[in-house]
Amino acid sequence: MVGPGRSRCCGPSGAAPAMNCRAEVLEVSVEGRQVEEAMLAVLHTILLHRSTGKFHYKKEGTYSIGTVGTQDVDCDFIDFAYVRVSSEELDRALRKAVGEFKDALRGSGSDGMGQISLEFYQKKKSRWPFSDECIPWELWTIKVNVVNLANEQERQICREKVGEKLCEKIINIVEVMNRHEYLPKMPTQSEVDNVFDTSLKDVQPYLYKISYQITDSLGTSVTTTMRRLIKDTLAL
Amino acid sequence: MDTDLSSQDRKDLDKFIKFFALKTVQVIVQARLGEKICTRSSSSPTGSDWFNLAIKDIPEVTHEAKKALAGQLPAVGRSMCVEISLKTSEGDSMELEIWCLEMNEKCDKEIKVSYTVYNRLSLLLKSLLAITRVTPAYRLSRKQGHEYVILYRIYFGEVQLSGLGEGFQTVRVGTVGTPVGTITLSCAYRINLAFMSTRAGEDNGAVYPSVEDSQEVCTTSFSTSPPSQLSSSRLSYQPAALGVGSADMGYPVLFAGGLNAAHPHQLIGPGKEGGVPPVPNQPAHGTQADQERMCTPLDGVHYSAATPSSSEDTETVSNSSEGKCGSPHDLLETIFIRKVGAFVNKPINQVTMANLDIPFAMFAPKNVELEDNDPMVNPPESPETESPLQGSLHSEGSSGSSTGNTHDDFVMIDFKPAFSKDDILPMDLGTFYREFQNPPQLSSLSIDIGAQSMAEDLDSLPEKLAVHEKNVKEFDAFVETLQ
Numbered sequence: 001m002v003g004p005g006r007s008r009c010c011g012p013s014g015a016a017p018a019m020n021c022r023a024e025v026l027e028v029s030v031e032g033r034q035v036e037e038a039m040l041a042v043l044h045t046i047l048l049h050r051s052t053g054k055f056h057y058k059k060e061g062t063y064s065i066g067t068v069g070t071q072d073v074d075c076d077f078i079d080f081a082y083v084r085v086s087s088e089e090l091d092r093a094l095r096k097a098v099g100e101f102k103d104a105l106r107g108s109g110s111d112g113m114g115q116i117s118l119e120f121y122q123k124k125k126s127r128w129p130f131s132d133e134c135i136p137w138e139l140w141t142i143k144v145n146v147v148n149l150a151n152e153q154e155r156q157i158c159r160e161k162v163g164e165k166l167c168e169k170i171i172n173i174v175e176v177m178n179r180h181e182y183l184p185k186m187p188t189q190s191e192v193d194n195v196f197d198t199s200l201k202d203v204q205p206y207l208y209k210i211s212y213q214i215t216d217s218l219g220t221s222v223t224t225t226m227r228r229l230i231k232d233t234l235a236l
Numbered sequence: 237m238d239t240d241l242s243s244q245d246r247k248d249l250d251k252f253i254k255f256f257a258l259k260t261v262q263v264i265v266q267a268r269l270g271e272k273i274c275t276r277s278s279s280s281p282t283g284s285d286w287f288n289l290a291i292k293d294i295p296e297v298t299h300e301a302k303k304a305l306a307g308q309l310p311a312v313g314r315s316m317c318v319e320i321s322l323k324t325s326e327g328d329s330m331e332l333e334i335w336c337l338e339m340n341e342k343c344d345k346e347i348k349v350s351y352t353v354y355n356r357l358s359l360l361l362k363s364l365l366a367i368t369r370v371t372p373a374y375r376l377s378r379k380q381g382h383e384y385v386i387l388y389r390i391y392f393g394e395v396q397l398s399g400l401g402e403g404f405q406t407v408r409v410g411t412v413g414t415p416v417g418t419i420t421l422s423c424a425y426r427i428n429l430a431f432m433s434t435r436a437g438e439d440n441g442a443v444y445p446s447v448e449d450s451q452e453v454c455t456t457s458f459s460t461s462p463p464s465q466l467s468s469s470r471l472s473y474q475p476a477a478l479g480v481g482s483a484d485m486g487y488p489v490l491f492a493g494g495l496n497a498a499h500p501h502q503l504i505g506p507g508k509e510g511g512v513p514p515v516p517n518q519p520a521h522g523t524q525a526d527q528e529r530m531c532t533p534l535d536g537v538h539y540s541a542a543t544p545s546s547s548e549d550t551e552t553v554s555n556s557s558e559g560k561c562g563s564p565h566d567l568l569e570t571i572f573i574r575k576v577g578a579f580v581n582k583p584i585n586q587v588t589m590a591n592l593d594i595p596f597a598m599f600a601p602k603n604v605e606l607e608d609n610d611p612m613v614n615p616p617e618s619p620e621t622e623s624p625l626q627g628s629l630h631s632e633g634s635s636g637s638s639t640g641n642t643h644d645d646f647v648m649i650d651f652k653p654a655f656s657k658d659d660i661l662p663m664d665l666g667t668f669y670r671e672f673q674n675p676p677q678l679s680s681l682s683i684d685i686g687a688q689s690m691a692e693d694l695d696s697l698p699e700k701l702a703v704h705e706k707n708v709k710e711f712d713a714f715v716e717t718l719q
Contacts, residue, residue, distance in 0.1 A: 167370035178410030
């Protein structure tokens with residue numbers, strides 16, 4: 001398992017790279033049944049830092065911010081616990097994305113290697129007939145390598161090792177977050193939907209999208225799936 | 237320069253730093269309580285949630301933090317530190333982590349106080365929430381209870397890292413620049429937990445911390461165990477004097493080994509009786525008050541020990557017992573009858589199984605004893621293997637051959653657990669606890685009968701199957717009525 005790497009060339013494939021986009025790469029090796037929890041731990045930790053309370057704009061142009069609650073989550077297959085935002089909607093959205101990623105990893109053509117990306121972006125309104133532009137400003141990529149273990153003893157060791165590795169990842173994430181690098185400006189009321197996802201009822205994460213890629217045994221990318229999970233998963 | 241900062245901004249900044257410090261302490265201590273924390277998000281701002289985060293305020297913790305700060309704020313050379321340590325039931329303690337909130341001289345003049353600094357402090361608190369779950373002490377704190385508790389201590393001033401042992405690691409949670417300096421939050425944590433394993437294997441002749449030492453620790457350290465856990469862990473620091481668990485007999489035996497040995501029905505496990513020292517001067521841990529509190533729940537039976545070291549204990553015990561016991565026999569009767577069911581009493585004054593030379597003797601069938609004559613009339617035989625303590629405890633040197641003789645040597649006092657009512661005997665908490673600490677052995681689990689019935693069961697299986705097959709229609713009808 002390799003530690004975090006960094007590259008300045010970013011953006012999901014198919015889109016033009018944005019020069020200001022910050023990119024971080026994390027790598028983990030996990031057993032199949034640990035994929036879901038490991039991914040959720042990392043994604044929730046990132047979103048904890050990238051979510052605020054709901055904005056309530058007042059007439060004078062100022063706004064007040066709601067309160068973000070947090071809760072501890074214990075992992076069943078990893079000796080690890082993490083904190084997530086207390087928002088069932090957000091948790092559901094992440095679980096859906098991670099579930100699809102896990103299923104794709106298990107699918108044929110996969111050698112157990114893939115990556116899941118969490119991208120934060122801003123919308124830039126364009127005039128008709130052009131559609132709104134999405135400009136990423138932060139991209140997190142988690143590279144996953146699924147290992148197969150032979151016996152219970154190895155699994156027990158894996159539980160502990162993966163737990164330790166996830167602790168390191170959390171520390172890495174926190175380190176990046178506290179560099180206080182670029183964050184979108186706080187928007188006016190008319191612009192808030194270009195910066196934040198205002199569809200959740202209790203918290204307000206920055207606009208984000210999750211995508212994943214599965215690598216086949218030849219090392220080439222077989223499937224590139226872009227999903228607008230905000231619309232898909234939160235639309236009722 | 238402070239003159240660059242408006243007075244309103246300065247006031248706001250001081251307030252932010254003060255509440256940030258208080259919330260930092262809350263997050264750290266709550267993360268070491270041993271419980272999962274859960275707070276709700278609220279879309280409507282309540283106005284009382286600092287940094288837009290739902291972090292509960294435990295009043296005691298806030299009080300201690302304010303006391304440590306004493307109206308000051310973290311500044312250069314004046315850091316606020318939260319020390320997390322572990323204390324075992326034997327009284328040994330070990331520092332696990334030091335969380336430091338420091339301020340250095342690097343100022344950021346351009347930053348906006350009411351907006352940027354506030355939001356960054358909020359982000360730093362989120363990072364703290366995340367980091368408090370990844371240091372080794374978190375997992376230790378989740379498992380605290382019987383063997384150890386986690387304590388916290390807040391102090392203000394210079395950071396003291398010497399207690400963390402060699403090779404401690406540090407993790408920086410984050411920094412926030414302000415016009416008056418840069419706030420840094422970090423954690424130094426111990427990685428060498430070897431103390432834990434050596435302690436468990438140490439000889440029973442170890443010296444225990446004196447009451448004074450442990451008192452000092454207790455006055456400045458506060459347990460993060462929730463009160464329920466604390467009381468149960470306190471209870472567990474007492475020996476398995478209530479008659480359980482050879483596995484637990486390690487250090488508990490040390491505390492009241494003598495009591496166990498002399499009392500005929502106390503189970504003495506195969507653990508460490510060879511090395512049991514004389515009744516210790518002091519309790520295994522705790523303040524003087526704790527010592528007294530811990531003495532009384534020990535099955536209500538205290539012995540006048542001949543060893544001078546415990547004379548103080550004896551005096552305390554015997555004084556408290558004087559007004560309480562009627563005739564020793566009556567008291568014995570009251571104490572020793574345990575209710576195992578609504579109308580069933582089980583005399584617990586039984587021969588200890590420790591004298592049987594079989595492994596896991598305590599799990600051997602007790603139904604043999606149940607069928608004996610009333611042990612009140614026929615006192616049980618004394619154990620063949622005597623703890624070395626017995627000699628010292630029986631002041632007259634008798635080996636406690638009969639219950640009657642034994643009773644003459646010992647002072648019985650009523651079992652008085654803390655906060656129990658003594659007007660309705662015997663239904664108090666202590667009795668209840670004792671009752672269910674030592675349930676009667678299931679007859680099906682007994683070795684002899686169990687083996688026999690297993691063979692019989694296997695033999696009779698074909699017959700039973702044949703019978704059931706005949707009655708298939710009845711069973712089907714029954715199942716249908718359930719649906």
